Amino acid sequence: MEVKLEIFKDEANELFPEKNLRKLCSGYLFSEGPVWDIKTDILYFTDFQKFHLWQWTEKDGASLFRENSNRAIGLSMSADGRIVSTESKEHAISYADKDKSEVICNKYNGKMLNSPNDVVVTKDGYVFFTDPYSDMMGGPKEIGFNGVFSVSSNGDVDLVDDVYERPNGLAFSPDESLLYVNDTKLQSIFVYTVDNNKKVKKTGLFAKVDTSYGKGAVDGMKVDVKGNVYVTGPGGIWVFAPDGSPIAILYVSEGVGNLCFGGRDSKTLFITASTSVYSIATGIAGIVPYRN
Secondary structure (H helix, E strand, O other): OEOOEEEOOOOHHHHOOOOEOEEEEEEEEEEEEEEEEOOOOEEEEEEHHHOEEEEEEOOOEEEEEEOOOOOEEEEEEOOOOOEEEEEOOOOEEEEEOOOOEEEEEOEEOOEEOOOOOOEEEOOOOOEEEEEOOOOOOOOOOOOOOEEEEEEOOOOOEEEEEEEEOOEEEEEEOOOOOEEEEEEOOOOEEEEEEEOOOOOEEEEEEEEEOOHHHOOOOOOOEEEEOOOOEEEEEOOEEEEEOOOOOEEEEEEOOOOOOEEEEEOHHHOEEEEEEEEEEEEEEOOOOEOOOOOO
16 A cells, blocks of 8 residues: 655655555554564564464464463564563563563562563663553552663663653664663653663653654654664654654554564564554665574
């Protein structure tokens, strides 16, 4: 289907040279958390309200990878090809395979995590994730703030920040020197510097979406090789230049929850949008999880 772009800068046409949005599969309650395995050419994504974890390939289409995902929402991937999953029902970040999970982290300072939402893995194996409390899930709240955390390769859990109303999507710049984190309630993206020891320092506000462009909120977020930041938002997907200025909005007819790059040359943008999963060709390659 042909798509509409809101163009703020001429670079928008480089981002999306082809204006055709392809529907890959449909029938979900709320598709989320896509991640591309560059070694196997498999797209994984969640339908978290059904507790399902799906896979999709160009040859075979969509098939159920795991029936009980422990209400996984966001996904990433480790360098050795294991799915890293935010299992909100279990209050855990885990490695997820077809039949079971191996917990990476489920506590901070001895207290149970709230409801892990999204996750990203660095090239050297650090796991960064957001942990807002879920009103939908209810249950106990042992950590009294909505935080962003990191887990080192040896399992040490560090607090990145605790000032968010609802932290959600997060992504790194191409050289992993910058960390972007968004807040759904504030409709804003914040940026941090990251040193060689994975210690972070907040720089401040990176960008804010304009709610007058339609329904939707900041949620999933990814970055391309030029450092442009792609985030779900009002109307569809917003793209910001590295300086925080808006380049374009890719309008999508369904509410978009998340997105990821993949495909040949990492120039396909996969979009999980409520009941369906879509793809569109891009002119600039995106960042995909590092694989050995």
